[in-house]
Amino acid sequence: MSTPVTRTQVPDGVRDRLPSEAAAMRRLSARLDNVFRAWGYREVSTPVIEYLEAVAAGAANWGRREDLYQFFDRKGRTLALRPDMTTPIARLMATRLADEPLPLRLSYFAPVFRHRELRAGATSEIWQAGVELVGAPGEAADAEVISLACAAVRAADLTGFRIGLGHVGVVEGLFESAGVDPQAAAVLKEAMVARDLVAFEQGVARAGLSGERAERLLALVHFHGSYAEAVARFGGVGGRVAEALQHLGRVLEVLEALGVAEQVNLDLGLVRSLGYYTGVVFEGYLPGIGAPVLGGGRYDNLVAEFGRPLAATGFALEVDRLLMAQEQQGALAAEPGLDAVIACPPGQEAAAMAWAARLRAQGLAVEVDLLGRTGEELAAYARARGAARVLRPGVPSIH
Structure with a gap:
């Protein structure tokens, strides 16, 4: 039985913005847009509504279908509210932007929609600002978007920003070397996304892993150290793990040259809920905010889902978390009054x-x-x- 509602209510997971709140969002949008344009990123806009088939190209890789807002048009075709911006931009890059010279640098400021557990201020309408760098493989491109993320947060007058940096190849490679089957790997990744160490340890036990194989996986989720320590602990596994660590080392070298390496910490147990990532992954954090304010990474296979194989990387900032941090740090600019x-x-x-x-x-x-x-x-x-x-x-x- 549905819960009664009144015409003065709004649905769960969405909110009104009062004039001062809307003005703060507009000012933040302008600051971020100035930074993105200074780095050569051009703004695009995609429809809020997509065909389910287009959304599914990303959803098949990132989450559960039940997290989507789905409905039908008058012809009976299934539609969905976009759950992220990367997938529709991948569609755009493979179609209407197919003749543009590479690499493509695109930015956006827009809401996405996902069913989420509404706790600790979480919403189902998620305003994001972000960039996509398409057609540029390699550590220089990875370092560019990480550096741009730091510049964007700095433009919001926020301090204490840190990035946790990982690599899909480290996680996947360790799972392969430990003989973790796909079903067990899915359970372990879910626990890693939730940062639930107890569930991860239970998953390792249920997978029948013991000895050195189990120790490596447990060390992975607890690892927060230097690059040298990462190589010493996991480099001997070889294969995908060694290749991923080498790539991370080159990214860190570029970040050092760009002057932002001190804001980056290795987080080798980092797994993002959007499963289309193929290489470097990262999340950004600010003091006093109990969830990441930013997430991103490399997704070299997603654009190919729309018929155009292209390397790609990018990130998305969660706007409301940035606004919360601005309020906490006293960085919210006063709303301009009337003359x-x-x-x-x-x-x-x-x-x-x-x-x-x-x-x-x-x-x-x-x-x-x-x-x-x-x-x-x-x-x-x-x-x-x-x-x-x-x-x-x-x-x-x-x-």
Whole structure:
């Protein structure tokens, strides 16, 4: 039986934004857009609604179908709200942008939609800002998007930002060397995504792993050390693990040259819920925010799902978590107020509005009081709107 609702409610997982909140989001969007453009990234926009077949190209790799918002059009075709931005941008890159010279640098600021457990402030409408770098393989491209992530958070006037850096090849390679079957691997990855060490240890035991094989996997989820320590602990496994570690080493060298290596820590047990990643993966954290504010990595196979094999990497920032961090750190810029409120006595509406028009043409923000307020009542309204002054007909002031 469904829960009764009223016309004044909004669905679970979504929210209204009041003027000050909407203004804070707009200011953050402008800052991030300035950074993205400075690095050569051009903004794109994709439909909120996609055919399920297009969404499934990513969903098959990243999550459960029940996490999607699905419905039907009038022709009976199944549609879905986009659950991420990377998949529709991959579609765009393989189709309408197919003739563009590579590499493609694209950015976005948009909401995505997923059914999520609504706890600790989680929402189903998730505003994201992010970039995709397509057609550029290798450590230089990986380092570019990581460096850009640091620059974006810095532009939001936030401090204490750290990135956890891992590689799919380390995790997959250790699972292969330990003989973990695909079903057990899926269970272990789910525990790694949730950072549930107890569930991971139980999964290792249920998989029948023991001795050195089990010890390596347990060491993986606990590892937070230097690159030299990572090589010493896992480099002897060889194969995919050794190759992944070598790639991470080259990425770290580029990040050192770019001056952001001190913000990056190796997190070899990092597994992201979006399973289309094929190489470097990373998440970003800020003090006082109990969840990642950023996630990304390399996804070299996703664009091929739409018929165009291309290497690709990118990241997405969770806008509401950045806004929360700005509030905590006192980095929220004050909402710009009005320059003036113009008093409007009865019968003087046309003159007051013409005056307002002249002031706006000078670049000022003004509004006309349409309720005929006077005296302290008008002054109180002007203070509430953040107006610098009250203008009255016949009283000399700004022109």
